[in-house]
Amino acid sequence: MYPILVDVSRLAILVVGGGRIATRKLAQLLAEGARPTVIAPTASEAVNNWEKENRLIWQRRAFQAGDTRGFAMVFIATDRRDVNEAVFAETRPDQLVNDTTVKARSSFFNLALVKSQQGTVGITTFGADPAKAKELQKQIRKLLETE
Secondary structure (H helix, E strand, O other): OOOOOOOHHHOOEEEEOOOHHHHHHHHHHHHOOOOOEEEOOOOOHHHHHHHHOOOOEEEOOOOOOOOOOOOOEEEEOOOOHHHHHHHHHOOOOOOEEEEOOOHHHOOOOOOEEEEEOOEEEEEOOOOOOHHHHHHHHHHHHHHHHHO
16 A cells, blocks of 8 residues: 545545444544545434435435446445445556455445645554554554643
8 A cells, every 4th residue: 555645635535324433424524625525315414414404415315326427536334235245346457446345345445534734644554553653653642642
């Protein structure tokens, strides 16, 4: 993997799913200026509120063939294996794909970030242990606060 920072405010981003994991990904994307499209028949209250605030586009329906067309970045985040398989099957090599259900199918992983005035520190376990990444994030944040 090659570590980079991506300006998501310039990308067409699709998130398939509206549950807890999708909501967490969306919160991170929105914090960085993205305006993603969500495809999910139902979604969390946060997704509903973000749509009301016009911060994202929510298509209240199931995933359909062709839905990944036109997106540079695709997040697969449903609890339905058949849907996740269908989304992945139509992604292309030129799309950045984060499959939250099968890490081996992801072409990128999110970093746990610690931002300070001195800079930004990124932490990854390459999708293997998100809880460990969060713990390291807390430790690094505490270390930077003491400086």
